[in-house]
Amino acid sequence: MTHASLPTTLPFSLRGQHLVGQEMFKVMERAQKLERQGKQVYHLELGNPRMAPPPDIVDATIEAIRAKHVGYAPMGGLLELREAVADRYRHRTGHEYEARHVAISPANLLISQFLDLTCNPRDRLALFTPAFPSYWAAASHIGLDVIAVPLTAENGFHLGEAQIDEAVAARPKAVIVNSANNPTGAVYTRPMLELLARRCEEERIWLLSDETYGELSFGWPFFSLASCPTPQAVVLSSFSKLFSIPGYRTGYALAHPDVINKLALSTSTLISCLPLFTQLGCLAGMSVMEPYVEKVRSHCNRVTAACAEAINRSGLLRCAAPESGFYLFVDISAVGLEDMAFCRRLLDSHQTAVTPGRSFGPAWDTAIRIATCGQEADVMEGVRRVIALSQELGGIRVAA
Numbered sequence: 001m002t003h004a005s006l007p008t009t010l011p012f013s014l015r016g017q018h019l020v021g022q023e024m025f026k027v028m029e030r031a032q033k034l035e036r037q038g039k040q041v042y043h044l045e046l047g048n049p050r051m052a053p054p055p056d057i058v059d060a061t062i063e064a065i066r067a068k069h070v071g072y073a074p075m076g077g078l079l080e081l082r083e084a085v086a087d088r089y090r091h092r093t094g095h096e097y098e099a100r101h102v103a104i105s106p107a108n109l110l111i112s113q114f115l116d117l118t119c120n121p122r123d124r125l126a127l128f129t130p131a132f133p134s135y136w137a138a139a140s141h142i143g144l145d146v147i148a149v150p151l152t153a154e155n156g157f158h159l160g161e162a163q164i165d166e167a168v169a170a171r172p173k174a175v176i177v178n179s180a181n182n183p184t185g186a187v188y189t190r191p192m193l194e195l196l197a198r199r200c201e202e203e204r205i206w207l208l209s210d211e212t213y214g215e216l217s218f219g220w221p222f223f224s225l226a227s228c229p230t231p232q233a234v235v236l237s238s239f240s241k242l243f244s245i246p247g248y249r250t251g252y253a254l255a256h257p258d259v260i261n262k263l264a265l266s267t268s269t270l271i272s273c274l275p276l277f278t279q280l281g282c283l284a285g286m287s288v289m290e291p292y293v294e295k296v297r298s299h300c301n302r303v304t305a306a307c308a309e310a311i312n313r314s315g316l317l318r319c320a321a322p323e324s325g326f327y328l329f330v331d332i333s334a335v336g337l338e339d340m341a342f343c344r345r346l347l348d349s350h351q352t353a354v355t356p357g358r359s360f361g362p363a364w365d366t367a368i369r370i371a372t373c374g375q376e377a378d379v380m381e382g383v384r385r386v387i388a389l390s391q392e393l394g395g396i397r398v399a400a
């Protein structure tokens, strides 16, 4: 008897039942199925940067493998990389960051690790929505009650005092804040981030500041919560988008040494450690980060702004002016199809993959997210196809 012909498995645990994953990976799988049938698909579903990574990183990684750095690594990450990250934050913030304040782990895993370490099942987690799908997935897996605090398009999806009050009033165990934001691109102001950190400290609420796209802010200078450290705040970032190396699965957390020690134990429990050669590659990238990130930032600024302009000119679709990164959160309410159906139709009839809005919170089913970090010509063609479908559905005649 094969596995496929077995009627069913045994029942899964509650945590197993509550695994939801990230919708954009499911969309990518459907898109790749079409590609295997020989169709060309425009990939706007994942934040999967297609720029070439810095050669220093690639060379150092290959060299590290040739030098047989293929054994186990320390559970909290390669000491030299932790030191390099700490140095960078010490210079940026003036605070005495050292290696003991840094843990190396994949950013996506760090979200789960943070919630796992700080929250018990049925605790409340406050999210400002729309919010990155992994926050919802990790909360569901652990069994947390999510308090969704919506931000509004009218306000450019910025964080305001009223929303901070609403989040704190719900008496959550933890809050996650994400500036620069995925999916809206909004960069929150320094006074609002400081207020949130202060309120969380006063009310003894854990705070995760996800700063994965902070360096890619082109709206105004990005403010890192590493600049006002509190014992219960954890700053998270990733090398994936900064160096265009998501497959390296390398990110880091900056926090109180007690939290860092717990994160290291968590990593050793879950995956033992990260590969040495990818960490050595990232270490080589630290010295070329500023000029490389500047190139990525100006590329993102130009392409994302061009896409936003085309979308807002289209008549039926709307999105906020982007302030960072490479995402647009597009309001499709005028086209008359909800997000899932729109995305399915877009993939089937226009060979273009985007992410449904409800992946960022159940209330956002009249939106889609577009990622603009692919090859520029493909991204522009994908956006043209999104607009074409919206115009077909909205009854506007499409030019040939």
Ligand SMILES: Cc1ncc(COP(=O)(O)O)c(C=O)c1O
Pocket: 047, 106, 107, 108, 109, 132, 178, 182, 210, 212, 238, 239, 240, 241, 246, 249, 250, 251
């Ligand atoms: C806001 C945010 N946080 C965390 C992550 C996870 O980053 P990584 O893929 O480097 O683990 C992502 C990835 O897209 C993200 O958008």
